[in-house]
Amino acid sequence: QLQLQESGPGLVKPSETLSLTCTVSGDSISGSRYYWGWIRQPPGKGLEWIGSLYYTGITYYTPSLKSRVTISVDTSKNQFSLKLSSVTAADTAVYFCLGVVVINMLGQWGQGTQVTVSS
Amino acid sequence: FMLTQPHSVSESPGKTVTISCTGSSGSIATNYVQWYQQRPGSAPTTVIYQNSLRPSGVPDRFSGSIDSSSNSASLTISGLKTDDEADYYCQSHDSSKWVFGGGTKLTV
Numbered sequence: 001q002l003q004l005q006e007s008g009p010g011l012v013k014p015s016e017t018l019s020l021t022c023t024v025s026g027d028s029i030s031g032s033r034y035y036w037g038w039i040r041q042p043p044g045k046g047l048e049w050i051g052s053l054y055y056t057g058i059t060y061y062t063p064s065l066k067s068r069v070t071i072s073v074d075t076s077k078n079q080f081s082l083k084l085s086s087v088t089a090a091d092t093a094v095y096f097c098l099g100v101v102v103i104n105m106l107g108q109w110g111q112g113t114q115v116t117v118s119s
Numbered sequence: 120f121m122l123t124q125p126h127s128v129s130e131s132p133g134k135t136v137t138i139s140c141t142g143s144s145g146s147i148a149t150n151y152v153q154w155y156q157q158r159p160g161s162a163p164t165t166v167i168y169q170n171s172l173r174p175s176g177v178p179d180r181f182s183g184s185i186d187s188s189s190n191s192a193s194l195t196i197s198g199l200k201t202d203d204e205a206d207y208y209c210q211s212h213d214s215s216k217w218v219f220g221g222g223t224k225l226t227v
Binding site for chain 1: 151153155157162163164165168169172174206208210215216217218219220221222
């Protein structure tokens, strides 16, 4: 069964870069079986899609964050990563990674990781 | 493209509740709709995918459907249990963008 686990610093200073990693187990991150995505949830608010990595290698980002976001994959470690630059307090949220089966859109979520932006 | 959900719904144990998810434009039937359950302090989990399919382990009290005439998707939960109390989010796609509804708080 596919499992995902987020990791990274829980505290980031304003103007710095937030870096998170999602480690995938139970299946290979390579190949054409899955889409991979990052979603965040600010305190007391709903889910916000950040961006996705398709098996073609193409990435898609939400327009409001596109200038600051990079999603990449490390197949040797079975991981994919999120980098969000120039963070502010508005980027404080729980960050989730998500793996979605391409043929039927069945999704498996990571447990989430809290990231606070503060000096 | 946006997905609109009611902010909250409330129903008694044992009853049936339906949560709607309305697409702002185009046809909601163009792309699959998923439904996620999120209990307080926990990650979301999938309760419905591909419009109406249930992952293993999700009881058949949960069902999903699409209504093209109203451009909406629905999540129906029958035989409500207090354990069903959670936030529910619909999700679909607009081109290659993933779109989430604003979420519905279900009180049982």
